[in-house]
Amino acid sequence: MSSYETLNQPQQEAVLHTEGPLLILAGAGSGKTRVLTHRIAYLIESGVSPWNILAITFTNKAADEMRQRVDRIVGTGREAVWVSTFHSACVRILRRHIDFLGFDNHFAIYDTDDQKTVIKEVCRKLNVDTKVFKEKALMAEISHYKDKLYTPEDAEKEAYDFNEKKTAAVYREYQAQLRKNNALDFDDLIMRTVELFEKHPQVLDYYQERFRYICVDEYQDTNYAQFRLVSLLAEKYRNLCVVGDDDQSIYRFRGADIRNILEFEQIFPDAKVVRLEQNYRSTQNILEAANHVIANNTERKEKRLWTENEEGDKIHFRQFLNGFEEAEYVVGEIEKLHREGRAGYRDCAVLYRTNAQSRLFEEKLLVAGIPYKIVGGINFYSRKEIKDLLAYLRTIDNAKDDVSVRRILNVPKRGIGDTTQGRVQEYADDMQVSFFDALRVAEEIPAVKRSLPKIDSFVTFIMALRTKAEVLTVRELLEDVIDSTGYAADLEKENTDEAKARLENIDELITKVQAYQDAMAERGGQATLSGFLEEVALVADIDTLDNASDYTLLMTLHSAKGLEFPYVFITGMEDGLFPGGSAIYRSESDSALQEERRLMYVGITRGMKSVTLTCARQRMLRGEVQFHNVSQFVREIPRELVDLGYAVQEKKPDREKMLQGDSVYSRMKEAFRAKPYMQESRPRAQTSVNHAEPLEYGTGDTVRHVKFGVGIVTDIKEGGRDYEVTVDFDRFGVKKMFAGFARLKKI
DNA sequence: CGTAGTTTTGTTTTT
DNA sequence: CAAAACTACG
Numbered sequence: 001m002s003s004y005e006t007l008n009q010p011q012q013e014a015v016l017h018t019e020g021p022l023l024i025l026a027g028a029g030s031g032k033t034r035v036l037t038h039r040i041a042y043l044i045e046s047g048v049s050p051w052n053i054l055a056i057t058f059t060n061k062a063a064d065e066m067r068q069r070v071d072r073i074v075g076t077g078r079e080a081v082w083v084s085t086f087h088s089a090c091v092r093i094l095r096r097h098i099d100f101l102g103f104d105n106h107f108a109i110y111d112t113d114d115q116k117t118v119i120k121e122v123c124r125k126l127n128v129d130t131k132v133f134k135e136k137a138l139m140a141e142i143s144h145y146k147d148k149l150y151t152p153e154d155a156e157k158e159a160y161d162f163n164e165k166k167t168a169a170v171y172r173e174y175q176a177q178l179r180k181n182n183a184l185d186f187d188d189l190i191m192r193t194v195e196l197f198e199k200h201p202q203v204l205d206y207y208q209e210r211f212r213y214i215c216v217d218e219y220q221d222t223n224y225a226q227f228r229l230v231s232l233l234a235e236k237y238r239n240l241c242v243v244g245d246d247d248q249s250i251y252r253f254r255g256a257d258i259r260n261i262l263e264f265e266q267i268f269p270d271a272k273v274v275r276l277e278q279n280y281r282s283t284q285n286i287l288e289a290a291n292h293v294i295a296n297n298t299e300r301k302e303k304r305l306w307t308e309n310e311e312g313d314k315i316h317f318r319q320f321l322n323g324f325e326e327a328e329y330v331v332g333e334i335e336k337l338h339r340e341g342r343a344g345y346r347d348c349a350v351l352y353r354t355n356a357q358s359r360l361f362e363e364k365l366l367v368a369g370i371p372y373k374i375v376g377g378i379n380f381y382s383r384k385e386i387k388d389l390l391a392y393l394r395t396i397d398n399a400k401d402d403v404s405v406r407r408i409l410n411v412p413k414r415g416i417g418d419t420t421q422g423r424v425q426e427y428a429d430d431m432q433v434s435f436f437d438a439l440r441v442a443e444e445i446p447a448v449k450r451s452l453p454k455i456d457s458f459v460t461f462i463m464a465l466r467t468k469a470e471v472l473t474v475r476e477l478l479e480d481v482i483d484s485t486g487y488a489a490d491l492e493k494e495n496t497d498e499a500k501a502r503l504e505n506i507d508e509l510i511t512k513v514q515a516y517q518d519a520m521a522e523r524g525g526q527a528t529l530s531g532f533l534e535e536v537a538l539v540a541d542i543d544t545l546d547n548a549s550d551y552t553l554l555m556t557l558h559s560a561k562g563l564e565f566p567y568v569f570i571t572g573m574e575d576g577l578f579p580g581g582s583a584i585y586r587s588e589s590d591s592a593l594q595e596e597r598r599l600m601y602v603g604i605t606r607g608m609k610s611v612t613l614t615c616a617r618q619r620m621l622r623g624e625v626q627f628h629n630v631s632q633f634v635r636e637i638p639r640e641l642v643d644l645g646y647a648v649q650e651k652k653p654d655r656e657k658m659l660q661g662d663s664v665y666s667r668m669k670e671a672f673r674a675k676p677y678m679q680e681s682r683p684r685a686q687t688s689v690n691h692a693e694p695l696e697y698g699t700g701d702t703v704r705h706v707k708f709g710v711g712i713v714t715d716i717k718e719g720g721r722d723y724e725v726t727v728d729f730d731r732f733g734v735k736k737m738f739a740g741f742a743r744l745k746k747i
Numbered sequence: 748c749g750t751a752g753t754t755t756t757g758t759t760t761t762t
Numbered sequence: 763c764a765a766a767a768c769t770a771c772g
Contacts, residue, residue, distance in 0.1 A: 059762090087762055112761090186762050253760060354759055356764095376761080417748045451748095540762065558760050580759055599760080622757065623763040 004038065007031075014241075014274040015039045018046065018213070021234075021268035022241040023261075027305040028290070028605035029281025029564065032243050036215060037066055039241065040081065041073040043213055050080035054211040054233070058218040058562060060085055060543040082211070086226055087538050090189040093196070093207065095530070100200050101192060106530055108183040108398045109537035113382060115139055115185050117403050122173045125429075128166060142171045146187035147223040147255025149194060180434065182400040190225045197232045208236040218562070219244035219264075223255035231267075240268070246301055247294050250558060250599050252591075262301065279305045279605075281564050283312025286611050289637045290604040296636055297594045314643035315604075316612040317573075317634060319702050319747065326616045327360040330569045331368050333612065334552055337567060338370070345371055345552045349565040351603055353578040357571065358554050365552065375555035376541050385487070385502040386509055390536060392481045395436070395462060396469050397529045402428075402435035405462075409439075412490055414454050423447040424455075436462070474532050475513045482506060512536075557603045568607035570600075573615040574628035575700070600633045617701075630700030635714065639728050644702060644710055695723060695739055697746040703727060704745045708735060713744075 004012060011031060014024050015038045026032035036055065044050055057063045063083040070081060082089065095105055110118070119135045122128075145155050152172035159165040178184065184192060197204040214234050216222065219242035222230070234240035244261045252258070265271050279287055287307050294300070320326040330350055337343040350361050355377040365372045380386065388411050391404040398404075406425075410416045427445045428438035442448055442455045461484070469477050482488050488506060491499040516535055520527040542559055557570070557578075572578055579596035604611055613634055619626050634642075697703050701713050711729035716739075718724075723739040737744075 085762070189762085251761075254762080356758070413749080415748070419748075538762070556760065577759095582759075595760095620763075 004042070007035070007038065008278060010274050010276055011035050011038075013272075014276070015042050017241075017272050017274070018043055018048070019239060021238055021264075021271035023264045023268075023271050023273045024241065024243040024276065025261075025273065025301070025303070026243050026245055026276040027279060027303065028245065028248060028602070029279040030276035030305070031278075031280055032217070032276060033062075033066065033069075035276070036217060036243060037069040037073065040066075040070050040215065044070075044074050044081075048213060052210065052212040053081045053215075054089070054213070055081065055083040055215040056086055056089065056217060056230075057083060058085065058221065060088065060539055061545065062217070062562060063088075064543075085538070086222075086229070087186065087189050090193040090229075091534055091538065093193055094184070094189065095534075097196055097200075097203050098192065100203060101196055103179070103184075103192075104182045104398070104400070106182070106398045108181065108394055108401045108404070109189070109534060110178070110181075110183045110185045110403070111382070111537060112139075113387065114183070114403050117406075118174060118177050118181075119170070122170055122177060126169060126173055128170060133163075133166060133170070138167060138170050141167045142174060143187050144255060145171060146191045147225055149191055149225050149228060180400065181402050182398055183403070187225070190223075190229060194225060194229050194232065197229070204232060205236075207233055212237045213239045214241065216240070216242045217244075218248075220246050220249035220258060220261045221251040221256040222260050224257055224260075225255075227257070227260045238268075247297070247303075247598055248561065248602050250561065250595060250602060252595050258299070275303070277303060277305055279307040280309070281608050282307065282605060283309050283609060285312050285314055285641055286604060286607050289315045289611070289641050290601055292638055292641075293597060293604065293633055293636045294601040297597055299591065299594055313610045315637055315641055316610065316645060317642050317702075318612070318614050318645055319630060320614065320616045322618045323357075323360050323572075323616045323620065326571060326614045327364045330361065330571060330612070330614060331364040331370065333569070334365075334370060334567075335368055343567055344550050346547075346550045347566040348552045348569070349560065349563070349567070349606065350552065350554045350569045350571060351557050351560050351606070352554075352571045353557060353580060353599075354572075355556055357577075361554055361571070365554075371549075371551035373545070373551050373553055375545070375553060375559050379541060380505070380508070381536050383502075383505055385491075385505055389478065389481060389487065389506065389509060390533070392465070392485070393474075393478065393529060394533060396465050396477070397533060399436060399466075400434050405436045405439075409458065412485055412487060414458060416451050416454050416458070420448050420451045420455075469529060473517060474527055474529055475510065475517060477529070478510060478513050482510075557599045560606050561602055564606055564608055566607075566609045567612075568603070568610070569612045569614065570603045571614045572619075573613045573631040573634050574619070575631050576626070576628050577619070577621075578631055579633065597633065597636075629698045630702075630712075632700070635700055635712070639712070644712070644730055695725075697744060702747045704747055705729070705735075705737075705742060710747065711735075 004015060007015060011034070014022065014035050018039075024032065024035065026035070040053060040055060043053060055066060057066060063085060067081065067083045084092070091109070094107070098107060099105055116135050116139065119138055120130065123130050123133065123135070150158070152168060152175055155168035155171050156165070159168045178188065197207070211233055214230065216230055221244075230240065242261070242264060246258055246261055249256060249258045265273060282290075284307055287305055291304055318329060320329060334345065334348045337348065338345060352358065358374050358377060362372070362374060381390065388408060391407040394401050394404040395408060406421060409421060423445060424438050424442065425435060428435045431438065438445070439455055439459050442452055448455065465477070465481065468480060472480065488503060491503050513532060516532050517527040520531065542555070545553070553565075575584060578600070579593055583592040583596045615628070615630055615634070617627060619628060695716065697713055699713050699716055702710060703713055704710050705727065708727070708729045709731055711727040713725060714728050714734070715726035716723050724736060725739050725742060725744065726734060726736050727744065728734050
């Protein structure tokens with residue numbers, strides 16, 4: 001019990017309040033994970049059976065960690081506590097009871113690729129032009145319906161214009177296809193569970209009894225469907241504890257409804273509210289900066305985090321000519337930190353808005369020999385070779401999974417091409433049977449006579465695998481597939497780098513199967529094919545990080561949520577990139593911008609000791625060079641909290657370049673690249689005295705003045721024949737001046 | 748039926 | 763600048 005003394009006052013309140021609804025408003029770094037784990041431990045210690053506790057976390061990794069921590073405090077019983085993500089919990093429930101809804105318990109879980117395949121098929125069938133209705137857009141629409149628990153019928157009822165009606169029709173057919181394939185997509189996992197509970201009260205009752213104490217973390221990112229799910233489960237005993245921070249709500253695009261947390265007190269009027277506002281993670285400067293940025297948002301609950309930590313470094317801000325130099329600088333800093341023994345590689349994280357930005361950093365890290373890992377982006381499981389092999393496993397596991405069957409029908413090449421596939425599909429549609437069943441009776445289909453023997457041998461092959469699956473372990477089965485299809489053998493013959501990489505991935509897959517089997521054996525569970533496939537579908541990249549290895553992490557700001565690092569680099573701080581282009585334009589409602597700002601808030605508050613913001617003037621984006629201004633979020637940080645890195649070298653201007661990109665490489669590159677750009681801008685700057693012509697710098701740029709030194713341009717006004725420029729100088733404060741006189745130079 | 752070569756298209760963010 | 767989608771040829 002003594003461990004509770006290490007908690008502060010509100011933290012203790014939250015831990016000790018076990019009965020009835022509880023809302024914990026937990027600011028960034030306020031120790032909410034500690035509170036949650038202690039709360040679960042306290043529940044168990046005060047006699048609640050671990051069996052009766054359900055804790056929902058945002059990632060599987062967080063779930064594992066929480067389970068371990070609870071175990072460390074309580075010692076026993078953690079096995080029985082359910083700690084998992086919404087999706088995992090739902091799968092567990094559905095595997096047991098989905099037959100109530102007419103699905104087979106061996107249902108497949110479709111990922112984005114599979115969904116797209118189905119959508120394409122649906123559009124073809126319904127004669128929907130995918131040039132007009134993009135698959136991606138349709139998927140997003142359908143997903144939103146599901147987030148709100150709209151059935152296809154609901155969607156059709158609410159559809160007023162042509163587009164909406166079409167979308168609803170696609171939705172209906174899409175759901176029909178999924179059912180035919182005995183498959184669920186991610187959103188279905190939640191929606192079908194709610195459906196199960198609503199249609200079968202006895203099932204709901206079972207789980208209500210089972211989960212008398214429910215905890216939901218990251219509550220600000222739940223959508224309506226998840227809210228409904230939790231409400232149903234908690235209805236009976238009302239022991240619902242939700243934890244969240246409205247300032248960190250960053251998943252609105254996937255249906256997260258901030259009202260869930262903002263209106264919790266209305267829905268549960270007897271709820272106790274605890275606010276955790278003391279931050280234990282970051283320095284004062286970091287926290288101050290974060291507070292100032294987020295204060296620009298209007299749609300939020302007023303609050304102010306504070307800390308007893310030291311003041312610490314200022315927020316470092318550096319602007320570069322292009323993305324290469326930005327990456328070089330960041331990598332150089334990490335190298336320096338490591339060399340000077342100030343930080344391990346794992347203490348540094350590089351964050352960015354979009355996954356595409358990881359490339360430059362990856363290249364530079366590779367050259368520098370710094371161990372790193374990219375989180376997210378192209379998922380391991382979405383590589384072709386892996387998807388192919390998994391499609392075999394899925395075909396074996398779920399006889400109705402047409403998407404998988406079609407994928408492997410001609411992989412490896414069996415001489416069964418698109419034409420044949422189309423004819424079989426047509427037959428299957430006409431006769432209302434599954435694709436695989438159509439293959440089995442292919443002799444009935446006159447049009448495919450030529451390929452008949454090939455089809456027959458494929459069918460026999462799959463049937464044989466299914467028989468084997470009953471006696472083999474998952475690993476043995478996978479190895480059998482790799483072997484008997486000749487998949488690996490074909491790749492070996494190719495003998496290219498590409499093929500080698502794929503072979504490595506296949507080995508990796510075998511390793512993962514083995515790891516799954518081991519984990520199940522350790523937990524005393526049964527390793528099943530369904531179980532493995534489920535893990536494959538639901539385990540995100542971030543879940544597989546091991547804390548023991550010393551590598552620098554690269555990831556999106558979204559992925560960084562819930563993590564912390566001593567040294568954080570937030571890169572690509574440019575208007576148009578972050579905040580993203582689509583968030584800037586909408587003048588009507590700036591809620592998109594506010595979401596971006598919350599993302600910025602999340603980013604800054606990941607930092608414990610140091611936060612560095614970087615940006616580039618010039619950047620290659622989808623094959624084109626783009627010019628960007630410094631992100632408005634940088635400007636929202638008070639000037640006195642920012643270090644520009646130039647001030648000290650005022651007397652020796654040349655040194656700043658060495659500081660920025662301290663390799664010969666970078667200076668060569670700059671000379672090379674900068675030329676065309678300089679040629680263009682210099683004459684403009686000179687003539688700007690006469691006419692209001694474009695300046696070489698813009699709002700947010702870092703500039704140098706002969707006398708005042710370095711500063712940031714905060715405003716530019718067009719004043720007749722010249723510009724009036726407002727600059728916030730490092731050492732002289734805010735000055736207004738005419739561009740023609742000031743002869744400011746962009747850095 | 749399969750492949751190589753060509754054109755088009757596209758960006759948030761994730762379970 | 764990619765990846766994906768399409769086309770034309772063997």
